[in-house]
Amino acid sequence: xxxxxxxxxxxxxxxxxxxxxxxxxxxxxxxxxxxxxxxxxxxxxxxxxxxxxxxxxxxxxxxxxxxxxxxxxxxxxxxxxxxxxxxxxxxxxxxxxxxxxxxxxxxxxxxxxxxxxxxxxxxxxxxxxxxxxxxxxxxxxxxxxxxxxxxxxxxxxxxxxxxxxxxxxxxxxxxxxxxxxxxxxxxxxxxxxxxxxxxxxxxxxxxxxxxxxxxxxxxxxxxxxxxxxxxxxxxxxxxxxxxxxxxxxxxxxxxxxxxxxxxxxxxxxxxxxxx
Amino acid sequence: xxxxxxxxxxxxxxxxxxxxxxxxxxxxxxxxxxxxxxxxxxxxxxxxxxxxxxxxxxxxxxxxxxxxxxxxxxxxxxxxxxxxxxxxxxxxxxxxxxxxxxxxxxxxxxxxxxxxxxxxxxxxxxxxxxxxxxxxxxxxxxxxxxxxxxxxxxxxxxxxxxxxxxxxxxxxxxxxxx
Numbered sequence: 001x002x003x004x005x006x007x008x009x010x011x012x013x014x015x016x017x018x019x020x021x022x023x024x025x026x027x028x029x030x031x032x033x034x035x036x037x038x039x040x041x042x043x044x045x046x047x048x049x050x051x052x053x054x055x056x057x058x059x060x061x062x063x064x065x066x067x068x069x070x071x072x073x074x075x076x077x078x079x080x081x082x083x084x085x086x087x088x089x090x091x092x093x094x095x096x097x098x099x100x101x102x103x104x105x106x107x108x109x110x111x112x113x114x115x116x117x118x119x120x121x122x123x124x125x126x127x128x129x130x131x132x133x134x135x136x137x138x139x140x141x142x143x144x145x146x147x148x149x150x151x152x153x154x155x156x157x158x159x160x161x162x163x164x165x166x167x168x169x170x171x172x173x174x175x176x177x178x179x180x181x182x183x184x185x186x187x188x189x190x191x192x193x194x195x196x197x198x199x200x201x202x203x204x205x206x207x208x209x210x211x212x213x214x215x216x217x218x219x220x221x222x223x224x225x226x227x228x229x230x231x232x233x234x235x236x237x238x239x240x241x242x243x244x245x246x247x248x249x250x251x252x253x254x255x256x257x258x259x260x261x262x263x264x265x266x267x268x269x270x271x272x273x274x275x
Numbered sequence: 276x277x278x279x280x281x282x283x284x285x286x287x288x289x290x291x292x293x294x295x296x297x298x299x300x301x302x303x304x305x306x307x308x309x310x311x312x313x314x315x316x317x318x319x320x321x322x323x324x325x326x327x328x329x330x331x332x333x334x335x336x337x338x339x340x341x342x343x344x345x346x347x348x349x350x351x352x353x354x355x356x357x358x359x360x361x362x363x364x365x366x367x368x369x370x371x372x373x374x375x376x377x378x379x380x381x382x383x384x385x386x387x388x389x390x391x392x393x394x395x396x397x398x399x400x401x402x403x404x405x406x407x408x409x410x411x412x413x414x415x416x417x418x419x420x421x422x423x424x425x426x427x428x429x430x431x432x433x434x435x436x437x438x439x440x441x442x443x444x445x446x447x448x449x450x451x452x453x
Contacts, residue, residue, distance in 0.1 A: 004351070005351075006351060125351045258279070258359050258360070258361060260279060260361060262446065262449050264277065264279065264336065265361075265442055265445050265446050265449065266446075267332050267333065267336055268279070268332055268336070268338055268442055269439060269442045269443070269446075270332075271330060271331075271332040271333075271338075272298075272330065272435050272438050272439055272442070273435070273439065275298065275330070275431065275435055
């Protein structure tokens with residue numbers, strides 16, 4: 001039996017709590033506008049998480065964890081062919097490129113980074129198919145949900161603060177004219193450098209996030225840090241009109257009224273009067 | 276054969292199923308389930324997908340009445356049900372003020388789905404604690420241009436009147452457009 005609903009009425013924390021307490025096994029699919037996530041659970045533990053129908057995940061997970069470089073990740077992905085993540089993982093371990101521990105750790109972080117953004121979804125449809133299983137070829141890592149719920153809730157609070165500070169991702173960034181600090185004296189991590197390399201008034205923050213496969217939370221956190229450090233400034237494109245924010249609220253597209261003639265309505269009225 | 280559709284919507288337990296049952300010429304196809312949430316235990320069963328009633332006008336024309344699920348966690352069905360509707364009725368539970376805010380939300384949602392005429396029906400007007408349609412109009416900030424009619428969903432005469440008022444509104448809109 002499927003559990004269906006909307007996050008507006010039954011939030012992600014409540015859902016995870018239910019899955020945890022009832023020790024459920026199955027697949028949860030959550031959709032919000034164009035975004036979607038699919039989470040797999042076994043006996044109340046998260047074992048797999050994908051967003052927006054991502055296919056092979058192993059190379060990306062290893063890259064994000066810093067186990068392999070971007071170039072190596074591309075090479076692995078291009079040579080993976082039809083191999084599943086599980087088969088690919090075995091090949092990499094047997095060839096001595098990575099350890100089983102590397103894979104478990106990387107996939108665990110990857111799943112967690114996929115699930116935490118869901119805590120910010122205040123609405124979106126969900127469906128939990130009890131008993132459904134992941135494909136055989138995917139790599140699963142059991143993760144206790146209690147910690148996920150605690151960390152997700154903490155990030156939600158942080159997210160809300162960041163969203164207040166940086167509400168619009170459709171603005172661009174430029175380097176500050178007189179930065180309070182010199183770039184050479186600042187220690188930036190890899191992710192921050194990746195963002196820095198795309199800073200240009202023609203690139204919106206959202207585009208930079210897309211280029212770098214970063215979620216809203218991650219890009220906001222990095223940009224907020226760069227802004228606070230005085231390294232960059234926000235540039236609002238001239239073409240950007242104030243109603244853009246309003247339009248982003250995604251009101252359902254209005255449908256056309258059915259093409260019905262007056263005489264149809266008159267016949268309906270006559271019939272109902274007769275009843 | 277031509278089929279047309281009117282949607283009956285409103286908060287949980289506002290009387291949508293009863294409304295359709297009262298006027299439908301067929302036994303209403305109900306999709307009711309036992310209520311599991313303690314806070315919604317004001318009745319034993321609720322509609323989880325939709326109610327479905329029919330009024331045959333003649334051999335060429337049939338009116339279908341669709342009732343939306345009352346509990347908000349099934350509201351993913353609303354947009355599906357609203358597709359191609361002639362108009363819609365928002366039923367209010369006149370004795371439960373705690374549902375008024377939800378009724379306003381439902382009204383706003385359906386107005387966003389399609390630019391069709393609608394009316395608001397203040398149901399359960401036979402109960403002693405019922406708010407009057409006038410008070411409800413103020414409470415729910417229903418604009419004067421929108422028809423607000425009293426209703427007792429168990430009485431066929433009352434349900435007929437609600438549907439007729441909606442059809443008159445549809446005619447008015449058609450006349451304005453021509």
